[in-house]
Amino acid sequence: MITPLKEFATDIRIQEMIEFKARGFGHTGGSLSVADCLAALYGGIMRIDPKNPQWEDRDRLVMSKGHAGPALYATLALKGYFPLEELKTLNQNGTKLPSHCDRNLTVGVDMTTGSLGQGASTACGMALGLKHSGKDARVYLILGDGECQEGQVWEMALFAAHHKLNNLIAFIDYNKRQLDGYVKDICDLGDLVAKFKSFNWYTTMIKGDDPDLIRQTVLDVQKNQGDRPGMIVLDTIKGAGVPQIENIPLNHHTNVTPEEADEIIAQLEEFKRKG
Amino acid sequence: MFKLIYNGEKEKKAGKKVFGETMQKIVEQDPLAVYLDGDIMNSIGTLGLEKKFPDQVFECGIQEADMMGIAGGLSAVGKKPYVHTFAAFAARRAFDQVFISIAYAKNNVRIIGSDPGVTSAYNGGTHMPFEDICLYRAIPHSTVIEFTDSAMLASLLPTLKDRPGLTYCRLNRKEGTAIYSEDSTFEPGKANLLRDGKDVTIVACGMMVGESLKAAEILEKEGISAAVIDMFTIKPLDEEIIKEFADKTHAFVTAENANIVGGLGAAVAAFLSESTPCPVIRVGVKDEFGQVGTPEYLAEVYGLTSKEIIEAVKKAVSMK
Numbered sequence: 001m002i003t004p005l006k007e008f009a010t011d012i013r014i015q016e017m018i019e020f021k022a023r024g025f026g027h028t029g030g031s032l033s034v035a036d037c038l039a040a041l042y043g044g045i046m047r048i049d050p051k052n053p054q055w056e057d058r059d060r061l062v063m064s065k066g067h068a069g070p071a072l073y074a075t076l077a078l079k080g081y082f083p084l085e086e087l088k089t090l091n092q093n094g095t096k097l098p099s100h101c102d103r104n105l106t107v108g109v110d111m112t113t114g115s116l117g118q119g120a121s122t123a124c125g126m127a128l129g130l131k132h133s134g135k136d137a138r139v140y141l142i143l144g145d146g147e148c149q150e151g152q153v154w155e156m157a158l159f160a161a162h163h164k165l166n167n168l169i170a171f172i173d174y175n176k177r178q179l180d181g182y183v184k185d186i187c188d189l190g191d192l193v194a195k196f197k198s199f200n201w202y203t204t205m206i207k208g209d210d211p212d213l214i215r216q217t218v219l220d221v222q223k224n225q226g227d228r229p230g231m232i233v234l235d236t237i238k239g240a241g242v243p244q245i246e247n248i249p250l251n252h253h254t255n256v257t258p259e260e261a262d263e264i265i266a267q268l269e270e271f272k273r274k275g
Numbered sequence: 276m277f278k279l280i281y282n283g284e285k286e287k288k289a290g291k292k293v294f295g296e297t298m299q300k301i302v303e304q305d306p307l308a309v310y311l312d313g314d315i316m317n318s319i320g321t322l323g324l325e326k327k328f329p330d331q332v333f334e335c336g337i338q339e340a341d342m343m344g345i346a347g348g349l350s351a352v353g354k355k356p357y358v359h360t361f362a363a364f365a366a367r368r369a370f371d372q373v374f375i376s377i378a379y380a381k382n383n384v385r386i387i388g389s390d391p392g393v394t395s396a397y398n399g400g401t402h403m404p405f406e407d408i409c410l411y412r413a414i415p416h417s418t419v420i421e422f423t424d425s426a427m428l429a430s431l432l433p434t435l436k437d438r439p440g441l442t443y444c445r446l447n448r449k450e451g452t453a454i455y456s457e458d459s460t461f462e463p464g465k466a467n468l469l470r471d472g473k474d475v476t477i478v479a480c481g482m483m484v485g486e487s488l489k490a491a492e493i494l495e496k497e498g499i500s501a502a503v504i505d506m507f508t509i510k511p512l513d514e515e516i517i518k519e520f521a522d523k524t525h526a527f528v529t530a531e532n533a534n535i536v537g538g539l540g541a542a543v544a545a546f547l548s549e550s551t552p553c554p555v556i557r558v559g560v561k562d563e564f565g566q567v568g569t570p571e572y573l574a575e576v577y578g579l580t581s582k583e584i585i586e587a588v589k590k591a592v593s594m595k
């Protein structure tokens with residue numbers, strides 16, 4: 001038996017595959033590796049109301065690695081923000097579900113992203129604004145590890161700590177790969193935990209494939225972060241949960257045939273049944 | 276000298292394949308030539324060059340602003356940098372670094388922006404550069420080029436190696452319409468007259484060159500004689516040929532896969548209004564943001580097809 005959160009994460013992956021199948025290609029690797037994190041956040045951590053997506057007091061999510069839009073769309077559709085059927089329009093002409101997250105197109109998307117690094121600052125701005133309006137809503141930020149090569153991420157890290165933004169919790173999807181290959185070969189990030197600690201963030205690193213652990217860790221961070229922003233580094237695999245995609249060396253953007261998608265969906269359904 | 280091979284068909288090789296081969300030749304032939312990329316090598320046909328040429332090819336990762344500054348520094352110590360990223364990031368994401376550390380500091384750097392305008396297709400609004408021509412034109416003493424096809428890319432890119440100052444090139448990494456024979460050569464700043472005409476002149480760049488030739492063929496059947504000029508160097512503009520055709524046709528249409536604000540059309544109109552005033556109708560994106568879709572769909576949405584060129588020609592002729 002798998003837990004309800006793990007089931008939610010698996011459903012997210014299934015819906016992602018339905019999206020990719022309809023279009024024939026997409027940012028599979030990085031969309032699969034964030035499924036467990038999204039399941040934890042939308043599966044109980046975040047204060048949201050899918051029937052009132054513009055609710056002023058809601059928690060916000062900024063998917064700064066904006067190319068993981070398909071993962072967020074699957075999550076939002078499963079939560080009832082819009083019909084599941086719409087997922088098949090991913091990247092079709094005239095769609096409301098583009099490659100990269102767009103707050104003006106998709107119900108439930110809180111910020112427009114796609115130019116890496118920029119979501120870091122907008123999330124920080126949201127947290128600053130909410131805090132200074134006396135609101136208790138929180139902001140969750142998801143960064144890619146490759147994305148952390150952008151200087152903007154580190155400018156934000158300084159600012160958020162200086163302004164004691166303890167209503168901000170960031171995640172790094174530490175899947176070790178970016179577009180051209182392994183992060184350590186391209187421009188090594190070194191010890192991310194030590195770096196964020198030294199920037200005065202409450203920082204921890206956990207395995208990123210267990211939504212129940214992610215949930216518990218978020219609660220722990222909220223309890224312990226004091227007046228610091230929180231950082232949870234998620235040790236993940238690019239393409240996580242789908243060995244066929246994990247095993248493609250350059251799996252940032254891959255083709256997905258209908259047969260491959262069906263096989264993967266069947267596999268994931270099986271996992272839901274048997275664990 | 277160039278030879279036109281246009282017959283409406285697509286090129287056999289994608290721009291990224293040709294870019295990869297050409298970049299390799301450039302670094303092989305000149306030890307001072309260096310190539311920097313921002314985690315887009317797998318998309319532009321160059322992945323692996325950083326291992327083959329570790330002293331000349333640098334994969335920077337996702338840090339465009341830093342990469343532009345590094346290119347400026349490399350030039351300052353005598354290297355000849357070529358820098359590539361998607362055109363959106365080459366223009367918007369690192370503009371001040373390009374402006375100050377490259378152009379103002381008088382360093383010599385070539386920047387290649389791929390996926391111009393609607394060719395960025397499924398990457399959508401954040402990645403769809405309609406403004407890069409405008410932004411790069413606004414940098415003093417810059418050169419702004421759009422490769423018309425991959426034959427031009429292969430021939431022209433190596434010759435830019437010793438060009439002083441900042442040179443920006445737009446590049447389609449997919450298969451566009453074939454325009455030139457492989458042995459064609461090109462001179463920056465000198466436009467190509469692809470088709471003579473007496474009623475109107477169409478000045479185009481990039482993927483709109485093929486659309487303009489198509490439009491001119493249709494217009495000919497309707498009794499309108501349209502000249503077609505490939506203005507692949509958008510800056511400095513070939514004023515001589517524009518002046519010549521202003522005197523001859525007294526009407527212009529411009530066509531570009533970019534915002535008409537500050538683009539090729541704006542450059543041509545500005546020159547004409549100060550020298551030989553005559554009607555100029557600009558075909559291009561009308562001050563809009565990008566979105567996802569197939570390039571064909573997007574070309575229709577934004578009015579970037581031969582149909583709009585034909586309408587514009589009729590309007591320009593009627594205004595004479």
Ligand SMILES: Cc1ncc(C[n+]2csc(CCOP(=O)(O)OP(=O)(O)O)c2C)c(N)n1
Nearest residue numbers: 030114115116144145146147177178179314
């Ligand atoms: C500023 C910017 N530069 C380049 C890109 C192109 N790009 C999109 S995703 C990506 C790789 C991202 O790697 P990472 O952040 O590790 O994401 P993940 O591996 O989780 O998908 C690149 C280079 C971009 N979207 N934005």
